[in-house]
Amino acid sequence: MTAPAVRSRRLPLASLARWETLLVILLVGLLVAGTQLSRFFLSANNFANLTSSVMEVAIMALPMTLIIITGDIDLSVESMVGLAGAVLGTLMLAGLPLPLAIPIVLIVGGLGGWLNGLLVTRAGLPALVVTLGTLALFRGLANVILGPTVISVWPDWFTEFGFGTIAKSPIPYTLVVFAVLAAVFWLVTHGTWLGRQVVAIGKSKDAARYSGVPVASLRNWLFILSGVVAALAGIILAARFSSARNDNGTGMTLTVVTVVLLGGVDINGGKGSIPGVVLAVFVLAVLQNVLRLAGVSSEFQGIAVGLLLVFSVIVPQLARQAKAALDRARRGRRPPAGSMAAGEINV
């Protein structure tokens, strides 16, 4: 099996390879810009900073990639980040040691994801509305649990895990977490039947169902996975800021979806790759760092992320339209509109 399952049959393989090449070029360009802006840019310290600042987004982008490939979306992840921090902090204050509290928080994440999955697959509701509802619901639960309290006293080992690096190397612990998760997602998505089933769902749910893919249960499990990973991201965020507040993670969904789409995943489903998304994570991290070095304040970075999101969808769309126009020109005139689906309309 040489061709990864996730590549579209309709587009030539080269065009997707080109998307990832584009990301590499973009990344190199940003790195060059960074070295021009500051001589500290390439320092080990800066590398540790710029990577650890996006690790929550990075790990949440992995399940989000699969969810968007199946044609769904999960907008609730940012609220699960807040809820996870709130539950973790509250359990700790109640006297539960963190090694026991962390698995409970991950289970809470799984339950939240299960609620999303259940409403989407069993009740047949659109993922967009369901997760918009749980976006409010999970944040609301975090508000109820924590109120205006900020929990800022954590064990040293925990905060060290949040922003520390392994034994004086420039590698943050959280990067290791991301690397392991990314490797697993990469292997499963591009090397196993599971990954092919995910893509099959994204291309056509009916066709997948008739081919024996357990569509509902697979979509359900992806939402559960997304919930668990978002809870893990919430734990990491609490550790990195050494604080649990009810507004932890607000606005993060935008960044997660941006990274996934920048990574070349089709918002309409059926297409995407994990390596692309991993590259996009680093493009985002370096871009944020370069903007900061250039003196752009963090508030304006929202504009940059928003523009990046819109352009990462416009560019492939333009390429697709150009290709379609080219095909039409090659094939001659396109068929008249009346010839398609005539008689299928019930007026």
Next chain:
Amino acid sequence: MPKTQGQPGMLGRVTGALGRSRELTLVALIVLMCAIVSLGAPQFLSISNLDQVTAMAAIFAIAGIGEAMVVMTKNIDLSVESTIGLVAFLVGVTLRQGDLPVPAAWLLGIGVGLLLGMVNGAVITVFRIPSIVVTLGTLSIFRGLVFIIAGGKEVNLSDLPAGYANLATDTVLGVPVFVIVAVVIVAIVGLLLWKTRFGRQVYAVGSNAEAAAILGIRSRLVTFAVFSIAGLLGGIAGVMWGIYFGTIYATSASGVVLQIVAAVVVGGVSIAGGTGTVVGAALGALFLALINNALLVLQLPQELLQAIYGAVILVAVSADALLSRRNKGQAAQEAAR
């Protein structure tokens, strides 16, 4: 609509009747809630409290009407809260500098709202990109613009003309001005959707874009128009937001897109497109504003609010799905007979 000949039972008949008219359901719910809450807190039904609630509900209803039109075409506009924030801030800054008289500043704000809506519509229709992606992007781009205009400073009530904030609670013949504005907009947009060719095109594009295209409807033009109108209404809501609160921060109206989409969904506009009314969306906005106010007067913790909104959205869409499934089942039975 096929007539049912089976025995759906009492409960089935009641839910069926209510399901057919989401507006009636909401009116019943609103009356029921007012009754229950006023038992616990009589001041709930006082004139001053109702003026407050309806003023807030009017703002959300106007933004919700724009969102409802967008959702009817099977799209979504997540950027509307940033439009509201940007317009409110811009109008405030203009008045603080005293460059323009008040009505001109309002027109400027509404014009900027229209412009932002046109930007959304243009990017969505020209590049054929899903609206959720575009408006997720412009949600943060428009908010970024507010931060640029603000430069770290807020607009204070004292910067504004004297008595400016009173407009929010002014009444004409006992009816708050904000409510009159909302009712007029409901009437105009309602007639537009109900009585005009454009209105029928909006529903057609949302229920089956391909069929609409074959029938000669220029669906991209309709989509563009709908986003432009949503921007315009967002602009009006932004102006009213500024009047209502007086003090405006760069982060004002952050997160209210949830409440606006919730109003639309609760109002019976299906996210699958092609159905719903603006009256429903406006009633949905009123219902949510009442919930918000009920928590206040019953002295329940405000922290519950978001959780309740989330639950209300989920219950409303679940009910929609159940009812439409039952209707489909009945239609299928009828067809088989």
